[in-house]
Amino acid sequence: MIAKVLGRHPVGLILSAPYAVYLAVIFAYPLGFAVWMSFHDYFFAAPGAIVDHPFIGLDNYRAVLGDPGVHQAFRNIVVFLVINVPLTTGLALLLAVTLNRVVHARTFLRVAFYVPYVTASVAVVGVWMFLFNSGGLVNSALGPLAPDPSWLINEHLAMPVIAVFVTWKQLGFFILLYLAALQNVPTELYESASVDGANAWHRFWSVTVPAVRPATALVVILALITGANLFTEPYLLTGGGGPNGASASPVLVMYQRGIQQGEPDFAAALGVLLVLGVLIVAYLNRRLIERD
């Protein structure tokens, strides 16, 4: 009976327990709580306060789906993802392949690409503001070609600038993923392709790209998830989702409504919808990229 309940290797339960508890406390409990909140009239209260949290069905979801600010935030994040995910994937793969062949200064170059990833956004945002503000370095270089209004206060350019910023910042991490995947590509494949007359482009397209497909699936999913959770950059770089909400993200709206305005029930409903949206896109991504 005990073996039936605990399985053939009970010690495995003990060994996996710390991580299971960690997942339960840090991930499952808050997620379950958020789902519960999204169906109730909920606000954060002091421990001794007697407050009622009545069940309100789908009211929070109706409020979220009827909010123009939420619509705009989702449109903005689509713009972000359309730019950020392909750019991240393409650049990370190209740079990883290049770095894999570099002989001199290999470590220096790898560290150089990784530094932005481990640097706090707060620190590097200041540099990007200096680059992209009206009198910044980019506009000075562009001269009469500089956009008007300038990058960060232009409703058509603010989100693309953020997408490029996030691409640059996270590239080092994704390059490392691809570098690890490239170590597993047998050199015999390249030799065979060369014998068959394949040039560099053909070897890249027909050998490298298929060989790192699992890594590509991972890169796309991770870029998608981190992109959908965009918060710090619009909060800091464009002054809270400006101009005029053009760079607001769903998580920024969650922060404003849930924390600043004391409506965690609304924020929870928005969060649940965001999770569902990411799950659907991630599923489609797996079907498309991981197919044989």
Added chain:
Amino acid sequence: MKRTLPAAFLTLTLLAAGCDGSGGGDATKANAAAGPITVWLSNNQEELAWGKAMVEAWNTAHADQKITAQEIPAGKSSEEVIGAAITAGNAPCLIFNTAPAAIPQFQKQGGLVALDSFDGATQYIADRTGGTAEQYKSPDGKFYQLPWKSNPVMIFYNKDIFAKAGANPAIKTYDDFLAAARAIKAKNAAPFAIYPSPAGEFFQSWFDFYPLFAAETDGKQLVQDGKAQFNSPEGQKVAAFWKTLYDEGLAAKEQYNGDSFADKKAAMAIVGPWAIAVYGDKVKWGAVPVPTSTGKPAEQIKTFSDAKNVAMYSACQNRATAWEVMKFATSKEQDGELLAKTGQMPLRTDLAAAYPDYFAKNPEYKQFADQAARTVEVPNVPNSVAIWQAFRDAYSASVIFGKKPVADSFDAAAQKVDQLASGS
């Protein structure tokens, strides 16, 4: 079994989530209890210096009721940290930096103690602050905050930049302001005439629209009697004034990382007396009351208070001591210390007469003391922060970025604000 365990866990999770932990404390017992307390202070260096001295003075005389003081823990904003502390049940007894705009939310959370429950509290507040105190009453008629100190905002101007531009700093009307701003721009004396933050945060309107709205309307709040006031003809005039500044490039639409006035990126700033110590010798400054469309006399001008108050939090167990500390920290002596150390204006009646020596020695602060008698607070209404955010969104769209007509944008925001102010 594999499916039973997660299901059981989820059920437990949801059950736990359903419990709000309403244990309920004995408020009457806590109100009468004396003993050690904790207080949080702003991280402003001058205020910290005052706070530490105040705590030392109290502790010297009250060995059995000592205060432990610390800075408000770091966070995106003090209000978020305090809100989290209320929820966690570990808020201190007193916070000497409670924003009036956050009071409705903290009150709704059950995080505040009504000061009216202490003998003589209402009278103490009325005696110290006078009629201005009425603005700090909550809709239920109780005080959940002790009005402490204000930073009445005025127009600071850079004397050197004005001289270079040949602009007249005797600004009283919108036309005076615009003439000076255009001269500054035309002579390239500074990149911008004025540089209020164009960011979309809910509180930014306190430092552009709201002071001028208070002046133009003789002291109306953004919401009065449950109705939005900003879509009035006066509100439209103020909006039109700011829109002109943005449209003509006299004010910046882009964020600035730093203090634009101290860095001489702007010739003017809307700020309170706390900034005098910050500007120091960096800027040769002067200050005038905020302008009105008709150029009202200075002694009639009202402005935004930018006040911070003291509130008692419901996690406090020794509330009798906390109330005594509140009175001690806002006594005439301690208010004088606060004024001397920070330059901020204690919210007490006839400030200039109460501290004649200080104002004789520091004449540059005198006009702020006069202005402190005519301040307008943010409205103490439900959904206060959501109301300010709704207004800021409308203001950004129409006035700063010109994407919508001001009248349409303000009317739509007013409808939303009316609904929020009703508590729904």
